Amino acid sequence: MQALITLLTRLNLRRLLDLRSLKSAPCGMALTLLCAMLLALPAQAQRVRLPVFDAVVVNSYPHDPEAFTQGLLFRDGVLFESTGLHGRSTIRKVALESGKVLQKVDIPQQYFGEGMTAWKDELYSLTWQSQTGFVWDLKTFKLKRQFNYSGEGWGLTHNDQHLILSDGTATLRFFDPSTLKEVKRLQVTALGRPVEQLNELEWVEGQIYANVWKSELILRIDPNSGQVHSVIDLSGLLQTAGVGRGSEDVLNGIAYDAAKKRLFVTGKLWPKLFEIRLVARPMTP
Numbered sequence: 398m399q400a401l402i403t404l405l406t407r408l409n410l411r412r413l414l415d416l417r418s419l420k421s422a423p424c425g426m427a428l429t430l431l432c433a434m435l436l437a438l439p440a441q442a443q444r445v446r447l448p449v450f451d452a453v454v455v456n457s458y459p460h461d462p463e464a465f466t467q468g469l470l471f472r473d474g475v476l477f478e479s480t481g482l483h484g485r486s487t488i489r490k491v492a493l494e495s496g497k498v499l500q501k502v503d504i505p506q507q508y509f510g511e512g513m514t515a516w517k518d519e520l521y522s523l524t525w526q527s528q529t530g531f532v533w534d535l536k537t538f539k540l541k542r543q544f545n546y547s548g549e550g551w552g553l554t555h556n557d558q559h560l561i562l563s564d565g566t567a568t569l570r571f572f573d574p575s576t577l578k579e580v581k582r583l584q585v586t587a588l589g590r591p592v593e594q595l596n597e598l599e600w601v602e603g604q605i606y607a608n609v610w611k612s613e614l615i616l617r618i619d620p621n622s623g624q625v626h627s628v629i630d631l632s633g634l635l636q637t638a639g640v641g642r643g644s645e646d647v648l649n650g651i652a653y654d655a656a657k658k659r660l661f662v663t664g665k666l667w668p669k670l671f672e673i674r675l676v677a678r679p680m681t682p
């Protein structure tokens with residue numbers, strides 16, 4: 398880690414992203430990723446900086462520490478969540494303030510659940526490597542039908558036209574919800590370089606928010622160009638709440654309440670879910 402910090406210092410990454418505390422930041426993968434990006438950048442580009450937002454915790458709520466969160470969304474005053482792991486994958490409706498699971502259905506045992514979004518009166522959920530998606534009735538949680546897609550399934554969200562899927566690469570794929578056919582692809586880049594490992598997604602006020610797997614960063618992506626125009630740094634959010642963490646309990650869960658403009662985040666096996674407010678970090682000269 399020390400070598401990485403030294404390297405990052407040499408590359409001026411601290412200035413580039415204004416990351417707060419490299420020595421304590423538990424986001425090795427993110428830093429490695431960003432470092433790799435920077436190594437491949439021409440010297441001139443290294444002087445370009447992405448704006449960074451910090452998170453102020455507005456509220457914190459209980460979250461099932463057994464929930465391996467893969468998808469999260471807010472709809473009709475409640476959270477909907479999909480969880481993963483073989484034999485433990487579920488679709489659930491969750492009360493925001495109590496964290497109580499109000500309704501739940503198991504995803505068939507052989508599948509590893511992944512991202513989920515709501516479209517009209519249905520929930521669409523993905524599986525990791527089975528190339529199989531499920532459509533559930535939003536109210537009854539009855540499984541209505543299945544669909545297939547190529548590649549892996551990681552995160553899922555939607556805008557007013559398309560379902561938007563991530564698969565662990567730097568490419569987001571857009572699907573027509575009525576046919577579930579892929580209609581276009583978008584490569585996500587930061588400072589001119591593709592950003593891999595895009596995971597849980599959320600459409601927020603005309604932008605795509607994406608977790609980067611095993612990091613504590615959320616990217617804010619222009620849905621037309623694919624360019625990351627700013628980054629939310631959630632380093633230390635869980636620790637701030639006085640909670641330890643293991644190797645798998647990474648940030649993974651973004652939900653937006655468009656009516657009240659509330660942004661929620663959680664992670665795999667996190668005992669807390671946070672409502673956060675974004676504050677622009679001053680750019681140092």
Ligand SMILES: [Ca+2]
Pocket residue numbers: 468469470553554597598599650651652
């Ligand atoms: Ca989401």
